[in-house]
Amino acid sequence: MSICPKNKSSKGRRDKRRANWKMSPVNLVKCSKCGALMMPHRVCKACGAYNKKEVITVD
Numbered sequence: 001m002s003i004c005p006k007n008k009s010s011k012g013r014r015d016k017r018r019a020n021w022k023m024s025p026v027n028l029v030k031c032s033k034c035g036a037l038m039m040p041h042r043v044c045k046a047c048g049a050y051n052k053k054e055v056i057t058v059d
Contacts, residue, residue, distance in 0.1 A: 028037040033054075036046035043049070048056040 027040060029040045030036070031038050031044040031047060031049065032052050033049040034044060034047040036044060038044045038046070043055050046058070048054055048058040
């Protein structure tokens with residue numbers, strides 16, 4: 001069985017409910033080794049380090 005609404009929801013009420021569904025800006029932090037901006041808990045694309053240790057080699 002599905003929900004049966006008693007009254008019709010207006011377009012304004014419907015759209016107000018959907019207005020809060022939006023993207024948040026990307027959180028960036030400085031790399032502890034090279035200082036480049038990167039996403040937290042990821043390998044740095046500039047130097048290839050994670051937690052001050054070189055994990056991958058970058059050209």
